[in-house]
Amino acid sequence: MSKNLSELSGRKGIFDNLFEKMGTASKGTGTPYLSDLDQLAKEFLMGKANTYGTTSFYDFMKPENKDKKVYICNGSACLCAGTQPSVKSSLEKRFIPDEIGHMTCLGRCHENAAFYLNGKNYSAKTENEILNIVDQNSNPKTDKFHIQANKAVLTLPFMGFKTHYDSLKSLLQKGPKEVLEEIKKSGLRGRGGAGFPMGFKLEACASEQSEQKFIICNADEGDPGAYSDRFILEQRPHSLLFGMLMAGFASGAEWGIIYIRAEYPEAVEIINLAIQELRDHQLLGKNILETGFNFDLKIIKAQGAYICGEETALINSIEGQRPEVRTRPPYPTTQGLFNKPTVVNNVETLAALHFILTEGGERYKSMGTQKSSGTKLMSLDSFFKKPGIYEVEMGTSLKEVLFDMAGGFKLPVKALHIGGPLGGIVPIEKITDLTVDFESFSKAGFLLGHASVICIPKDFPMIQYLEHLFEFASFESCGKCFPCRLGTKRAHELLHKTTTSDYKISRELFDDLLSTLEQGSLCAHGGGIPLPAKNALQYFENELKNHFEN
Known part of the structure; x- marks a missing residue:
C-alpha cells in the first residue's frame, strides 16, 4: 500500500472518485482507452502505471473484457447443478464466443441457469426462454425464493418508512456512547465470515482523533452460493441504511460508502432509490433532525474482483489502487480509506443494528448461544x-x-x-x-x-470439485503474496493434470502445498482455501485415492 497514493486519491473527496471514473471510462467497450487512463492519472496526480495496473486487474475493466456483451455464471452452485453448458450453447446462437464472458455467482443459486445481459441478471432453463430474453430483453420468470425464519430479525417485514425510522431521533439524542454500548451489549459478531465483534471495531474507530472517518458497507458478496446480502440489499434496503447511519453515529464517522458488487445490478438501483428516500426526508446531510449529526452516503459500484471482499483490498479498490491486501497493522480503524479511521462491515452485520437499537441489545443477546448471539x-x-x-x-x-x-x-x-x-x-x-x-x-x-x-x-466427482475450487482461488488471488499467488495455481495445475490424465499427485507434496498456503498467505484467501481440500481428503479418501500416490 502507498500512503501517498491514498492521499492523492482522497484529495478530491468521496464524490469525485478515481475508481468510479475508471468504471465510467469502461462503459460501452468494456475496458477504458489508454488515453482515458492517461487523463485520469494526470487528474489525480498519479503515474500512468497506477491507473493501467488497477483497471487491468478487474474482470469488467481489463482489456480481455473488451466487447463482451453477455456473461454466464460459473459459480459453484450452477456448476453442481449442471445447467450452464446448455445456457452457453443457447447464447452462442445469438453471440460469437468473443462476446461471451463469465461472472462468478450472480446470486441465483436457488434456481441456477444464470446469466447477465444489458445490466440485468436472468435465470432461464430452456433455449426458447433464453433466446426470448436476448431478443426481447424481458424475463418470463420472476426472481423469487422461499423465505423462512425460526426467529425473525432480518426477515421481519418492512413496516413503512416512517415506522422504520421512528426511533432515529431519540437514538441520536441519547448520544454516540450510549448507542455504542447498546451495540456492544448485543454481542453482535461480523456476519461476513470472520465473526469479529462489531462493537470492538466501532469503539476502536470512535477513540481515534481525526477530522474525517468512514463507515464502509462491504456489499461485495462474492462467495459462490451466498445470496443473503442480496436479499437484504434488494428486499430490506432500509435495514442496511439505518445500520449505516447508526454505525456512523457510534463511531464518529460522517461518511458512509456502500460498495456493491457489479454482479448485483438490481441491488445498485434499489439502494440508490432508498438513499434518495432518505434525502427526501432530510435524513442525510448536515445536522440531521437538528441533532448536530452529519452523515452522507455514497454508492461505489464494484467491477468484478472476489478479493475485494477482504476489507483492506476493498479499501484499496475504492481509492483506485490495485485491490491487493494490505499488511496489518495498521488496522483500518486506525488507518483505512484515504489513511483515515475506517470501519468495514458486511450487509447482514449492519442490517442487524435496526433490531438491536429498537428492541435492545439485551434482547438480541438473549437469542443464540453464549458466544454466537442473535x-x-x-x-x-x-x-x-x-x-x-x-x-x-x-x-x-x-x-x-x-x-x-x-x-x-x-x-x-x-x-x-x-x-x-x-x-x-x-x-x-x-x-x-x-x-x-x-x-x-x-x-x-x-x-x-x-x-x-x-x-x-452424489454423482459429481469430488476431484473435479476441488479442481474447480483451486481454479477459482488462483484466478481471484490478488497476487500480493507468493504463497497464495503461486500455491493456488500449482494446486490447480496438479488437480487439472490428474483429472485429465492418469497422473497421480504426490500426497506429501500436496499436503506441503496446503500447509504453505495456510501458514504463509497474507490473508484468508490463500490461508482458507486449504480447508475444503483437507476436508475432502479426510472424508472422501476412498473416492480420491486413485488420484493420489501413497
Whole structure:
C-alpha cells in the first residue's frame, strides 16, 4: 500500500472518485482507452502505471473484457447443478464466443441457469426462454425464493418508512456512547465470515482523533452460493441504511460508502432509490433532525474482483489502487480509506443494528448461544426442496434447518460446501453433529462463514470439485503474496493434470502445498482455501485415492 497514493486519491473527496471514473471510462467497450487512463492519472496526480495496473486487474475493466456483451455464471452452485453448458450453447446462437464472458455467482443459486445481459441478471432453463430474453430483453420468470425464519430479525417485514425510522431521533439524542454500548451489549459478531465483534471495531474507530472517518458497507458478496446480502440489499434496503447511519453515529464517522458488487445490478438501483428516500426526508446531510449529526452516503459500484471482499483490498479498490491486501497493522480503524479511521462491515452485520437499537441489545443477546448471539441468514441452493433464504437462531441444529425447514434434498447429495469457497466440505453424515454457530463449525473442523450451502451431488466427482475450487482461488488471488499467488495455481495445475490424465499427485507434496498456503498467505484467501481440500481428503479418501500416490 502507498500512503501517498491514498492521499492523492482522497484529495478530491468521496464524490469525485478515481475508481468510479475508471468504471465510467469502461462503459460501452468494456475496458477504458489508454488515453482515458492517461487523463485520469494526470487528474489525480498519479503515474500512468497506477491507473493501467488497477483497471487491468478487474474482470469488467481489463482489456480481455473488451466487447463482451453477455456473461454466464460459473459459480459453484450452477456448476453442481449442471445447467450452464446448455445456457452457453443457447447464447452462442445469438453471440460469437468473443462476446461471451463469465461472472462468478450472480446470486441465483436457488434456481441456477444464470446469466447477465444489458445490466440485468436472468435465470432461464430452456433455449426458447433464453433466446426470448436476448431478443426481447424481458424475463418470463420472476426472481423469487422461499423465505423462512425460526426467529425473525432480518426477515421481519418492512413496516413503512416512517415506522422504520421512528426511533432515529431519540437514538441520536441519547448520544454516540450510549448507542455504542447498546451495540456492544448485543454481542453482535461480523456476519461476513470472520465473526469479529462489531462493537470492538466501532469503539476502536470512535477513540481515534481525526477530522474525517468512514463507515464502509462491504456489499461485495462474492462467495459462490451466498445470496443473503442480496436479499437484504434488494428486499430490506432500509435495514442496511439505518445500520449505516447508526454505525456512523457510534463511531464518529460522517461518511458512509456502500460498495456493491457489479454482479448485483438490481441491488445498485434499489439502494440508490432508498438513499434518495432518505434525502427526501432530510435524513442525510448536515445536522440531521437538528441533532448536530452529519452523515452522507455514497454508492461505489464494484467491477468484478472476489478479493475485494477482504476489507483492506476493498479499501484499496475504492481509492483506485490495485485491490491487493494490505499488511496489518495498521488496522483500518486506525488507518483505512484515504489513511483515515475506517470501519468495514458486511450487509447482514449492519442490517442487524435496526433490531438491536429498537428492541435492545439485551434482547438480541438473549437469542443464540453464549458466544454466537442473535440470528444468521443462510442461503440454500436449488438441490433443496425449498431453496431460499433461512433466518435461524444461532445454535439451531443444522439438521433442523436442512430437513425440517427446507424439506431435504431433491436428489441424492454426498456433501455440503458451507461458508463459501474457503468454507468446509461437510459430508452428509456430519450434519447431525453441527449447530449453526461459529463455535460448532470450528470445533468440528469446518467454517460457518457466510452460511451459504452448496450441495455436491452424489454423482459429481469430488476431484473435479476441488479442481474447480483451486481454479477459482488462483484466478481471484490478488497476487500480493507468493504463497497464495503461486500455491493456488500449482494446486490447480496438479488437480487439472490428474483429472485429465492418469497422473497421480504426490500426497506429501500436496499436503506441503496446503500447509504453505495456510501458514504463509497474507490473508484468508490463500490461508482458507486449504480447508475444503483437507476436508475432502479426510472424508472422501476412498473416492480420491486413485488420484493420489501413497
